[in-house]
Amino acid sequence: MNINEEIEIYTKSNPKSFNLHKTGKKVMPGGDTRNSIYWDPFPLYLSKGNGSIITDLDGNERVDLINNMTTLILGHNNKKIKKVIIEQTKKGVSFPSPTPPVVKLAELICDRVKSVEKIRFVNSGTEATLNAIRAARAFTGKQKIVKCEGAYHGNHDSVQISVTPSLDVAGDEHFPNPVKAFEGISDSAENDIYIIPYNNEKAAKIIIEKYASEIAAVIVEPVNGQCGMIPAKKLFLETIREVTKKNNIVLIFDEVISFRISRGGAQEYYDIYPDITCFGKIIGGGMPVGAFGGNNKIMSLWNPSNDKNYVQHAGTFNGNPITAVAGIATLESLTEKVYIDINKKGDYLRSKLSNLFLEMEAPMSVTGIGSLFALQFTTDKVYDYRSYMKNNQILNNQMFIGLINSGFLLSNRCAGNISACNTYDELDKFIESIKIIISKLGY
Numbered sequence: 001m002n003i004n005e006e007i008e009i010y011t012k013s014n015p016k017s018f019n020l021h022k023t024g025k026k027v028m029p030g031g032d033t034r035n036s037i038y039w040d041p042f043p044l045y046l047s048k049g050n051g052s053i054i055t056d057l058d059g060n061e062r063v064d065l066i067n068n069m070t071t072l073i074l075g076h077n078n079k080k081i082k083k084v085i086i087e088q089t090k091k092g093v094s095f096p097s098p099t100p101p102v103v104k105l106a107e108l109i110c111d112r113v114k115s116v117e118k119i120r121f122v123n124s125g126t127e128a129t130l131n132a133i134r135a136a137r138a139f140t141g142k143q144k145i146v147k148c149e150g151a152y153h154g155n156h157d158s159v160q161i162s163v164t165p166s167l168d169v170a171g172d173e174h175f176p177n178p179v180k181a182f183e184g185i186s187d188s189a190e191n192d193i194y195i196i197p198y199n200n201e202k203a204a205k206i207i208i209e210k211y212a213s214e215i216a217a218v219i220v221e222p223v224n225g226q227c228g229m230i231p232a233k234k235l236f237l238e239t240i241r242e243v244t245k246k247n248n249i250v251l252i253f254d255e256v257i258s259f260r261i262s263r264g265g266a267q268e269y270y271d272i273y274p275d276i277t278c279f280g281k282i283i284g285g286g287m288p289v290g291a292f293g294g295n296n297k298i299m300s301l302w303n304p305s306n307d308k309n310y311v312q313h314a315g316t317f318n319g320n321p322i323t324a325v326a327g328i329a330t331l332e333s334l335t336e337k338v339y340i341d342i343n344k345k346g347d348y349l350r351s352k353l354s355n356l357f358l359e360m361e362a363p364m365s366v367t368g369i370g371s372l373f374a375l376q377f378t379t380d381k382v383y384d385y386r387s388y389m390k391n392n393q394i395l396n397n398q399m400f401i402g403l404i405n406s407g408f409l410l411s412n413r414c415a416g417n418i419s420a421c422n423t424y425d426e427l428d429k430f431i432e433s434i435k436i437i438i439s440k441l442g443y
């Protein structure tokens with residue numbers, strides 16, 4: 001398979017996207033406003049989505065296996081969500097005072113998530129982790145934070161460190177260097193962080209214990225999204241839980257992605273509970289959202305009726321009613337049956353793909369948990385950032401564009417997820433397309 005030929009097919013079959021990209025580039029750097037969904041030579045510009053199918057400007061239909069980066073767990077154009085949004089717009093779209101839907105959404109989440117007694121809403125996962133870290137600093141009086149190498153927790157300085165560091169500068173695998181994700185990040189963010197290797201409980205414990213007197217928080221994703229939806233080892237999470245508890249360190253679970261793996265999130269699946277949980281994506285039903293919650297004691301930091309010692313938390317659109325009604329409709333639709341169905345489809349897909357790669361002797365593997373999956377272009381086991389870095393990026397790019405040309409959309413790192421609308425038939429066709437691409441690649 002020749003990548004240039006695939007790109008030519010892609011360019012020829014998407015002339016309207018190509019042209020809009022030219023216009024877009026005149027007014028937005030890269031022609032869009034979100035780097036994570038950019039790819040060369042130009043991204044697809046989409047016009048609509050229905051169920052599991054998305055349609056681009058040229059009328060090409062594709063099976064959506066990325067669902068706005070794991071957000072649309074019920075697929076596109078869900079009738080119930082659409083109805084409540086339309087009804088809410090008739091009443092008003094935003095107000096300078098709380099509305100009933102925000103209280104209801106808070107009740108639904110507190111009911112589902114054992115470690116969350118109180119919650120606050122924001123407009124993105126980025127703001128959720130920002131506020132959670134601030135809470136940890138206010139709560140402990142300490143400054144430093146700990147995060148895993150290769151983890152993405154949003155686009156603010158404190159966590160834009162060691163997200164995809166180059167291995168030349170990443171340092172010792174057992175005690176990685178903090179590396180700014182790009183220029184523009186403050187020096188203090190780099191100085192205020194310790195980096196631990198994901199899924200390495202021994203190394204993590206040593207680092208956290210050594211610097212415990214300075215550390216306010218450890219932030220961790222129970223399923224690492226960026227390196228390919230890699231589930232944490234239970235022992236890793238248990239160790240971190242134990243060592244943080246002993247040392248007056250706030251444990252933050254970033255469940256922006258992993259909240260979709262069960263009704264009570266990854267923490268319920270693992271039966272390990274953090275002090276603060278960050279949410280995003282699915283809880284807003286496709287509308288902009290983020291949230292952070294925890295026990296009464298920590299969350300009382302934000303109580304404005306405390307005369308002093310309260311932490312500021314403003315935001316013009318926090319808890320807006322459109323997001324809240326869409327979130328309520330989503331959570332109410334997410335019954336136990338839906339989780340069982342999408343997680344079973346995830347198991348089916350991963351097991352079929354693993355067998356296929358073995359049969360074809362392709363240098364690939366698959367990672368994931370529940371409805372989350374990612375293709376890995378290495379046969380070595382991927383369990384952390386360093387092992388993820390063994391991926392063959394050229395194969396990744398060939399597969400990504402080949403799949404777009406075959407009618408499937410994944411993230412540009414070939415990660416995906418299954419919505420309640422994706423069918424077994426779609427998954428079988430997806431597997432068949434991967435098989436064809438692998439044989440075109442010469443395996």
Ligand code: PMP
Nearest residue numbers: 124125126152153154225256280
């Ligand atoms: N945390 C994780 C684990 C994420 O995957 C993301 C976004 N992909 C964020 C935080 C940031 O969320 P947002 O894009 O809504 O700011």
